[in-house]
Amino acid sequence: MIIVIDYDAGNTANVLRALEKIGVAAELSADQEKIRQADGLILPGVGAFPAAMAELEKRDLITTIKDTVATGTPFLGICLGMQLLLDASEEHVLTKGLGLIPGVCREIPATPSLKVPHMGWNALDIQRDTALTSDLSGKYVYFVHSYFTDVPAAFCDVTADYGIKVPAMISRGNVYGAQFHPEKSGDVGLGILAKFKEVVYADSTRN
Template sequence: MIIIIDYDTGNTRNVQKALDFVGLENKISADPEEIISADGLILPGVGAYSLAMKELKERNLVTVIQEAAKKGTPILGVCLGMQLLLEGSMENGFTEGLGLIEGICEKLPDDTAYPVPHMGWNELVVANETLLTRNMEKQFVYFVHSYYVDCEPDVIDAWSQYSIKIPAMISHGHVYGTQFHPEKSSEAGLEILKGFKEVVENVRFTSN
């Protein structure tokens, strides 16, 4: 069972529809017991970083997510959810994140040729082959964001060019993130979710 973590800041229903389409049994939940026992987790996110972390803390989900990652549960963060996987964000002053991947979120540069927020379809350039980046070279995916992940190159699986190189897909162990919205990215997005499904199935198989 995949748990889509419910904390009132995510695009949960569209994520759920996409998971249903690729055949991943799923449930939207904020129950810590369901989250810690899940085969995989998806952390969606739309909105402000500090408010998202506040909601996770108030629901006592921060340590639960960290414990799930520690025991090897596959996790996929989407858009703001990917940013929450990091050590923190400089949005409205520094806010501490989940700390599952090293890096900090920074504001996209102001550039008249490249409006902020960055909204629309951009091409992926694959930097590291994973089950999620397979066949993603030169695929177009849908972004909506004002902040980007400033992280080490070794965790970047794919990037996209805007005013700067934007880390579009990152990973560390079984923790993955997409800065764009797979659930809004047509066939390419569905292929990424199918890749995550394979990750979950592989981890489940090796742990049995």
């Protein structure tokens, strides 16, 4: 079972529908035991970084998430959920993140020709091959965000050009992030979620 973590900050209905389309057994939950026993975890997210971290802390989920990831459980953060993977964010006020991937979330610099938020369909450029990136070069996905994940190149898998090279997918070990919304990115997005499913169930001991 894949658990979509419930913390009142995610586009959860669309994520669950997308998972259903690819035949994934998934459940929305904030139950710590269910999270610890999950085959895989997805942390979606929309909204502000400080409020999201405060809600995770309120539900006593931060330690649960970190402990579960440390056991090797595959983890996917989507949009704000990807930003929360980092050490910190500068959004509104410097706020500590989950610290699963090194880096800081910073505001996208606006230009006369490029407005913030970065909103719409953008092409992907592969930087590193991972289990989730095959066949993505040049494919278009849907973004809605005002902040980007400033991470070392060693953790940046895919970028999109928006005045700067915006990290579109990042990873570290069993932790993956997608800045765009796979659940809103048509067949390309469903394909990424299907690849995550393959990662989750690659270990034959999981069922």
